Amino acid sequence: MNELIDFKSEYGIKVAMFIGEPKHAGIILQEEADALGATLFTYEYGDASVGEKITLYWAVNPEDDTIVLAKYTYFGTPSLIAACDMLALLCKNKTVQEATTMTFQGLERFLRDNPSTPALPECEQYVITLALDAVKQASKAYYKDALGREDLTHPCKDTPMSLASLKESIALHNIQTLKALAHYTKAGYKDSSCHETLSELLVVHQKELEVEKETESEVPDIPFRQMDAKQKIVAINKAIDKSVRQFLIMDGGDIEILDVKENGNQIDIYVRYLGACSGCASSSTGTLFAIENTLKEQLDDQIRVLPI
Secondary structure (H helix, E strand, O other): OHHHHHHHHHOOHHHHHHHHOOOOEOOOOHHHHHHOOOEEEEEEEEEHHHOEEEEEEEEEEOOOOEEEEEEEEEEOOOHHHHHHHHHHHHHOOOEHHHHOOOOHHHHHHHOOOOOOOOOOOHHHOHHHHHHHHHHHHHHHHHOOOOOOHHHHOOOOOOOOOOHHHHHHHHHHHOOOOHHHHHHHHOOOOOOHHHHHHHHHHHHHHHHHHHHHHHHOOOOOOOOHHHOOHHHHHHHHHHHHHOOOHHHHHHOOEEEEEEEEEEEOOEEEEEEEEEEHHHHOHHHHOHHHHHHHHHHHHHOOOOEEEEEO
């Protein structure tokens, strides 16, 4: 009881109760899963070396992938218990896929004592992100989804989050600073060696926002050649957004439209590759052809893309 009172002084009543009296902490034995007619699935997320580790135990109905029982073990800050315990409760009777649809805002509000007071101190918000990310990664493992390079890349020693997950969190919370990124993901909290990589992610996010804002402008329903310079750039960015930009960003790069000039019958579009794309051999071959073909199909068949 004294332990619970101590947690109440640091957290709200609901979070303190989850920490002091967790209902779903522990493991599921094979015998328990068998008794439920379920398949036992376990997933380890993170590592004690990064200060955060969650092991998920799910008893899953093999006929419809419903989680009939969910438990966990953890290593990390006490508030991680609250996030994991609430998440285990919410996962029950959901399919593995449905479990991944739970949101940061939803889980955080479930942990609040009242609607206007945040459930956790700002510096510990990351435990909600980690709990949700653990479920998403577990789902991928359950369905044996192929992982991309960014799913397997872990740029920071402070957090178990992959590069792909960090990018997702930056976009989800519109994170602008390294301090905010540490609050939401723990990335860069102590490990300053990853600050350069994390800063690059924030810069890419800002550029994506700028592109989104730019492409929100209306493009007139007229032939591409009849548009003014600004309208042409907006139209080009929209076309690239719908086709190749996501693949460039996944590889750590992007493309910037510098200028559009008519050269006789040709329309020359001058571009600059950003990030990893700037030094990639395919930027002047396969990637260039893909961009050019997309713009020819969507805008004008006389377009030529010229990297500089």
